[in-house]
Amino acid sequence: MxxxxxxxxxxxxxxxxxxxxxxxxxxxxxxxxxxxxxxxxxxxxxxxxxxxxxxxxxxxxxxxxxxxxxxxxxxxxxxxxxxxxxxxxxxxxxxxxxxxxxxxxxxxxxxxxxxxxxxxxxxxxxxxxxxxxxxxxxxxxxxxxxxxxxxxxxxxxxxxxxxxxxxxxxxxxxxxxxxxxxxxxxxxxxxxxxxxxxxxxxxxxxxxxxxxxxxxxxxxxxxxxxxxxxxxxxxxxxGVAPADTLFGGRESWVSMETALRHVYARGLVEEAAQRAEPFCVVSNYGSGGDPKARGRRESDKPSATITGKWKRNRIVSRGEPEREMDRLSNEEAGVFQSFPYRYPWRGNDQAQQIGxxxxxxxxxxxxxxxxxxxxxxxxxxxxxxxxxxxxxxxxxxxxxxxxx
Structure with missing residues (x-):
């Protein structure tokens, strides 16, 4: 054969x-x-x-x-x-x-x-x-x-x-x-x-x-x-932690923090632009039909779906009291889409392109x-x-x- x-x-x-x-x-x-x-x-x-x-x-x-x-x-x-x-x-x-x-x-x-x-x-x-x-x-x-x-x-x-x-x-x-x-x-x-x-x-x-x-x-x-x-x-x-990879042979899903750390470790981001502490993404959309119940996703989890409206999402600290942080940049949203950090986004409505x-x-x-x-x-x-x-x-x- x-x-x-x-x-x-x-x-x-x-x-x-x-x-x-x-x-x-x-x-x-x-x-x-x-x-x-x-x-x-x-x-x-x-x-x-x-x-x-x-x-x-x-x-x-x-x-x-x-x-x-x-x-x-x-x-x-x-x-x-x-x-x-x-x-x-x-x-x-x-x-x-x-x-x-x-x-x-x-x-x-x-x-x-x-x-x-x-x-x-x-x-x-x-x-x-x-x-x-x-x-x-x-x-x-x-x-x-x-x-x-x-x-x-x-x-x-x-x-x-x-x-x-x-x-x-x-x-x-x-x-x-x-x-x-x-x-x-x-x-x-x-x-x-x-x-x-x-x-x-x-x-x-x-x-x-x-x-x-x-x-x-x-x-x-x-x-x-x-x-x-x-x-x-x-x-x-x-609410479910990743299982031991010995049971099933698959790696854990990749979190937002992990994805950003991989980029930081390769020297692709100046230290001043790096996120130094855990954060939470607060969705612009309501959850369960309640517009006041905004969806939340902590940085030790994968990002929620990056839509064309991701710039509306807030970023807050995970400490107490909660405080506002810089919103996602194009580069960070691109990383959560698995693009290289330095991908050259151009033109208008780059958020929609990324989403x-x-x-x-x-x-x-x-x-x-x-x-x-x-x-x-x-x-x-x-x-x-x-x-x-x-x-x-x-x-x-x-x-x-x-x-x-």
Whole structure:
């Protein structure tokens, strides 16, 4: 039996195109893994951050591009996090209606693909697109763009080629309520020859110092293990101390204090800017339906979910009497999202960029599992922690490590 090629060889086989790429969480994950990626992003501010970080970027609308564009002709991995705000209210009437609309469009797109493949006439993508443009919220239609890319890659030759080149791997990530959409994707992708799995994951179970749930879809040409993306850390439960790692083999979740200490220990923060005492984050949102009962999370726990409104949260001391402390900086909030402390946030509404981003550490785990690279080692996490913007021609972190 032929053994699998070494991990370094497999890394070199992949090129990622990242749709709705945002400020670069998934592309940064690819970077520390040594995998080339290029992102498409329309938001000026997120693009400014990406450019400052040196991430390859196409500034534009995903709907105006496809896999046959010259910039993406070598890409064999499709990734992305299409806007899914319309499904964040899935329990409401509008949320259910959005899901029903998307399900019908997914079925129509599958039928369009099968007709095109068989050379039969019928409803075209242009017909479907015109109907999508009539929806009340255009974001409902944007969630279908990755599926369009998948089908176009299966139907049409890439730039300069003679035969269609389907994507080898597909990775999509969004808020937990998007899982129903991913399940619809899952059915269709299996019908056209992919192995696929869609699940909701807890990011603190992968070393992110934050409790955040994400819906992930992975599809690929090869089989996917039943226990795909096994957790490396324990799940955080309020009032429950982490178990001894001897019982289950998983590390404890990572607290805010621990995440900041790792940064301080590497000399990345001037002493005057370091938090020298325990603190508590007091949420801007009420708890249990009571606007006066603000959620609280002590610094020896993982951060609560970093949303786009995190700047509204207060930081107070844990001593008596309680006193106000400096609120989180962009750099600190980025660390709780598992970004490097010195990640170059740019443009306006940086808080929203940080809150919307894919946590890079979680992205590393997802890409490693999807591309069958194995569980990331300490060298990968060191590259992420110590990541800095590269000058033109400078080796990537993975290249530099290989040369050392």
């Amino acid at each position: 032929t053994s699998a090629p070494p991990v370094e060889t497999r890394r070199g086989q992949f090129r990622i195109v990242d749709l709705f790429a945002g400020p670069g969480g998934l592309d940064l994950a690819a970077d520390v893994l040594g995998i080339p990626s290029i992102g498409i992003e329309w938001d000026d501010d997120a693009v400014a951050t990406r450019i400052a970080a040196g991430l390859p970027t196409v500034h534009g609308d995903v709907r105006l591009f496809g896999p046959d564009h010259p910039d993406f002709e070598e890409c064999n991995v499709l990734a992305g996090g299409p806007p899914c705000q319309t499904f964040s209210i899935a329990g409401s009437g509008s949320g259910r209606k959005a899901l029903e609309d998307v399900t019908k469009f997914i079925q129509r797109m599958h039928a369009w693909y099968e007709r095109e493949k068989a050379g039969r006439k019928g409803e075209t993508w242009e017909d479907i697109q015109r109907e999508l443009e009539k929806l009340d919220d255009e974001r409902t239609g944007l969630v279908l763009q990755p599926l369009r890319w998948v089908f176009e890659a299966m139907l049409r030759p890439r730039h300069g080629g003679d035969e269609p080149r389907p994507f080898d791997v597909i990775v999509l990530e969004q808020v937990p309520s998007a899982i129903e959409v991913w399940h619809q994707y899952e059915k269709v992708l299996k019908a056209v020859g992919y192995h696929a799995v869609a699940r909701v994951f807890h990011t603190e179970q992968y070393g992110v110092p934050q409790t955040r749930r994400r819906a992930v879809l992975v599809a690929r040409r090869t089989e996917i293990p039943e226990h795909f993306l096994p957790p490396t850390h324990q799940q955080y439960r309020k 919307n981003a894919v946590p890079p550490r979680f992205g590393v785990h997802v890409l490693s599992a999807a591309l069958d690279l194995g569980i990331p080692g300490d060298d990968v996490w060191d590259r992420l922690l110590l990541w800095t913007v590269r000058t033109p021609g400078q080796a990537t972190p993975a290249e530099a490590a290989a040369q050392a």
